[in-house]
Amino acid sequence: MTAKVLIVDDQAEIRRLVRWTLEEEDLQLFEATNAQLGLQMARTMHPDVALLDWMMPGEMDGLALCQALRSSPDHARLRIVMLTARAGTADRNTALEAGAHAVLHKPFSPAKLVELIKQQLTESAPD
Structure with missing residues (x-):
């Protein structure tokens, strides 16, 4: 079965880079332009991995989305990767404490994303 990856980022360039990087892999890719839409999509499509931009405008940012997904038993198996320009140790720890499984700092290498x-x-x- 092909794994589903949900990309949640308000920047079209980042979504395009992630899609371009992952399109050769055996993955179904889905995109959301904000955290609220990402939450709705996660609830209906049940992705295997979610790539969440930490800093997004609106009522909910990526960290709040991570916490919302983690609080739902429906997403217990969902693997969450935070994409962020925040490179400090405290920020990494905050993301992990919120329920992220990994943090990938922007700018990131395509090879590192695939890995x-x-x-x-x-x-x-x-x-």
């Missing part, structure tokens, strides 16, 4: 997605899918695979 991280594969790692997350391996770690979420049923035993």
Whole structure:
């Protein structure tokens, strides 16, 4: 079965880069332009991995989206990767405490993104 990846980022350029990077992999890619839409999409499509931009405008940012997804038993197996320009140790710890499984700092290398997605899918695979 093809894994589903939800990309939630308000910047079209970042979504395009992620899609371009992952399109050669055996993945179904979905995009949301803000956290609220990302939450709605996650509830209906049940992705395997969610790539969440931390800093997005609106009522909900990526960190709040991460917390909302983590609070739902429906998303217990969802692997969350925070995409962020925030590179400090405290920021990384905040993301992990909110329920993220990994943090990828912008700008990131396409190879690192592919490696991280594969790692997350391996770690979420049923035993």
